[in-house]
Amino acid sequence: xxxxxxxxxxxxxxxxxxxxxxxxxxxxxxxxxxxxxxxxxxxxxxxxxxxxxxxxxxxxxxxxxxxxxxxxxxxxxxxxxxxxxxxxxxxxxxxxxxxxxxxxxxxxxxxxxxxxxxxxxxxxxxxxxxxxxxxxxxxxxxxxxxxxxxxxxxxxxxxxxxxxxxxxxxxxxxxxxxxxxxxxxxxxxxxxxxxxxxxxxxxxxxxxxxxxxxxxxxxxxxxxxxxxxxxxxxxxxxxxxxxxxxxxxxxxxxxxxxxxxxxxx
Amino acid sequence: xxxxxxxxxxxxxxxxxxxxxxxxxxxxxxxxxxxxxxxxxxxxxxxxxxxxxxxxxxxxxxxxxxxxxxxxxxxxxxxxxxxxxxxxxxxxxxxxxxxxxxxxxxxxxxxxxxxxxxxxxxxxxxxxxxxxxxxxxxxxxxxxxxxxxxxxxxxxxxxxxxxxxxxxxxxxxxxxxxxxxxxxxxxxxxxxxxxxxxxxxxxxxxxxxxxxxxxxxxxxxxxxxxxxxxxxxxxxxxxxxxxxxxxxxxxxxxxxxxxxxxxxxxxxxxxxxxxxxxxxxxxxxxx
Ligand SMILES: Nc1ncnc2c1ncn2[C@@H]1O[C@H](COP(=O)(O)OP(=O)(O)OP(=O)(O)O)[C@@H](O)[C@H]1O
Ligand SMILES: [Mg+2]
Numbered sequence: 339x340x341x342x343x344x345x346x347x348x349x350x351x352x353x354x355x356x357x358x359x360x361x362x363x364x365x366x367x368x369x370x371x372x373x374x375x376x377x378x379x380x381x382x383x384x385x386x387x388x389x390x391x392x393x394x395x396x397x398x399x400x401x402x403x404x405x406x407x408x409x410x411x412x413x414x415x416x417x418x419x420x421x422x423x424x425x426x427x428x429x430x431x432x433x434x435x436x437x438x439x440x441x442x443x444x445x446x447x448x449x450x451x452x453x454x455x456x457x458x459x460x461x462x463x464x465x466x467x468x469x470x471x472x473x474x475x476x477x478x479x480x481x482x483x484x485x486x487x488x489x490x491x492x493x494x495x496x497x498x499x500x501x502x503x504x505x506x507x508x509x510x511x512x513x514x515x516x517x518x519x520x521x522x523x524x525x526x527x528x529x530x531x532x533x534x535x536x537x538x539x540x541x542x543x544x545x546x547x548x549x550x551x552x553x554x555x556x557x558x559x560x561x562x563x564x565x566x567x568x569x570x571x572x573x574x575x576x577x578x579x580x581x582x583x584x585x586x587x588x589x590x591x592x593x594x595x596x597x598x599x600x601x602x603x
Numbered sequence: 604x605x606x607x608x609x610x611x612x613x614x615x616x617x618x619x620x621x622x623x624x625x626x627x628x629x630x631x632x633x634x635x636x637x638x639x640x641x642x643x644x645x646x647x648x649x650x651x652x653x654x655x656x657x658x659x660x661x662x663x664x665x666x667x668x669x670x671x672x673x674x675x676x677x678x679x680x681x682x683x684x685x686x687x688x689x690x691x692x693x694x695x696x697x698x699x700x701x702x703x704x705x706x707x708x709x710x711x712x713x714x715x716x717x718x719x720x721x722x723x724x725x726x727x728x729x730x731x732x733x734x735x736x737x738x739x740x741x742x743x744x745x746x747x748x749x750x751x752x753x754x755x756x757x758x759x760x761x762x763x764x765x766x767x768x769x770x771x772x773x774x775x776x777x778x779x780x781x782x783x784x785x786x787x788x789x790x791x792x793x794x795x796x797x798x799x800x801x802x803x804x805x806x807x808x809x810x811x812x813x814x815x816x817x818x819x820x821x822x823x824x825x826x827x828x829x830x831x832x833x834x835x836x837x838x839x840x841x842x843x844x845x846x847x848x849x850x851x852x853x854x855x856x857x858x859x860x861x862x863x864x865x866x867x868x869x870x871x872x873x874x875x876x877x878x879x880x881x882x883x884x885x886x887x888x889x890x
Pocket of ligand 2: 391392393506
C-alpha cells in the first residue's frame, strides 16, 4: 500500500542489460532497458520472436540475472523479492504436475509456503472459483482441455496472493474464442485483486485490450522501442475493441513493431 | 483372444523344434548302445528311445514337464528333492538382495543428483563394478564372508544386491533428473528448498523410471542369488540343483531347475509390474 502512496515503482529497471554467453559467442538478449511499473499497472510486452520478452520477465522473477544495470522489485533485488514470494509466475505451458489433481496442483505453492491446512482448502476453493473451474478440483490435468489447464495454472499462481503476476504468453496456444473469454476473466480478476501484472503476448489486440501500459520491444539486441500509456478506461467490455481509441492505440503498436523490424535491414 | 493364437503358434513351433533337437541329440547314445549290443535300430525304434532316456543330452519337453511336476507337487515342500524348497531358498536370498540393492541404488542416486562430487565419482565406479564378470567376483565374496563367519543367505544376498543396485541407480538418476527446466523454475519462484524440490517434484517424477529399473533389478537379483549358490557347492537352492545336476549328469534335474528359475523370475517381474500399475494409478499417472 505504501508503495502506491510514495509512488515508488513496483518494478524499476534502469539500463538493464543481459548477455548470454553461448558456444557461438555472446547473445545480447536485453540492452539498455529502462522501465517503471507502478502498483496496479497491467503491462504488456510485445515484440517479434527473440526480442527478449521472456528474458526480461524471467529477470524480474530472478530466474535470470542481468549482467548490466539495476533491476528492482518492490525496492529490492529480484532475488530478495523472490525469497519474499513477491510474484506468481505463469509459464507458456501450463506445466501442471501429472501426479497431482487440479486442486493438488494449486495447493503445491501453499504447501511449500507452509499455509495451514484449512487455509489451503479455503484458498484452493477461492481461486478455483476465480478461474471458473469449480467442480474440477478432483480431476487430473490430462482430464482437462488445454484452456482449462492454463486456467488452473493461473489459479496456481494466484493461490498464494502475491502482489505481482508475471505471465509469459499464457494464452498463446489457445483459440480465439477461448482467448477472448480468458482475457475478460483476467481483466475481471485484475479489477478484483488490484495486482500488478506483467504479460507477454504476440497479439496486438490482446495487448491493447488488456493493458494500461504497452511495452514494444525489438530484437538484436533486445530493447524497448516504445512505451504506450493506454488512455482506455479500466473497465473494458469486449466491444471496446471496435472503438476509435482502441484502433488508434493498436495502430501505434503496429507502427512501433514495424519500426523495430526495419531497424534490422 | 485374438492375441492368444499367435502365442500358441510360437509355443507349438518351439516345442516341435525342441522334440526334433532332442531326437537328433540323443540318437548318438541310442546308436552306440545298439552297436555295442550288435543290433541295428530302425528309425521307428530310435525315436521313442531318444525321448525316454534317464540322462539324455537334451531332455524332451514332456520329461522336463514331469521333472517339474515331481519337483513341485510330488514332494513335501520341506524335502530336499522339492523344487519348492529350493526355489524358496533362492527366492529368500533374492528378495533380501533386491531390498539391499534397491535401497542402496536409491541412496546412491539421491547422492549423485545432490552432490557434484558424488556425481563425478560414483557413476564411473558403478559402471566399472558391472564390467567385472559376476562369476569372478562371486566366489571371492562368498569366501571373504565365510572367513568372517557369515554364511548362508547373506553372502548370496550381497551378490544379488551387487547385480540389482546398478539398474536402480541408473533409472533413479534419470528419473530424479527428469523434471524439466520449467518445473524447476516454478519451484524456484515459490522459493522452495532443496528438500521440498526433492519430495514434491523429483521423487514423484521419478516413479515411472524407478519401476522400469526395478523390473530389470529383480531379475538380476535372481540371477545373482543363483550364481551365489554355484561356487560353494551349496546344498540348497536352485543354483545348487543346477550344480548337482551337472555333477551327476542329471540333465532333467538341470532343466527342471532352469524352468523353475524362469517361472520365479517371470512371477517376480509380474509382481513388480502389478505394484507399478497400482502405484501409478493411485498417483494419477496411469490413464
Ligand atoms: N538460456 C539462454 N541461453 C542462451 N541464449 C538465450 C537463452 N535464453 C534466451 N536466449 C536468447 O536470448 C534472446 C531472447 O530470447 P527470449 O526467449 O527472451 O525471446 P522472446 O522475446 O521471449 O521470444 P519468443 O517471442 O519467441 O518467446 C534470443 O536470441 C534467445 O536465443
Ligand atoms: Mg518467449
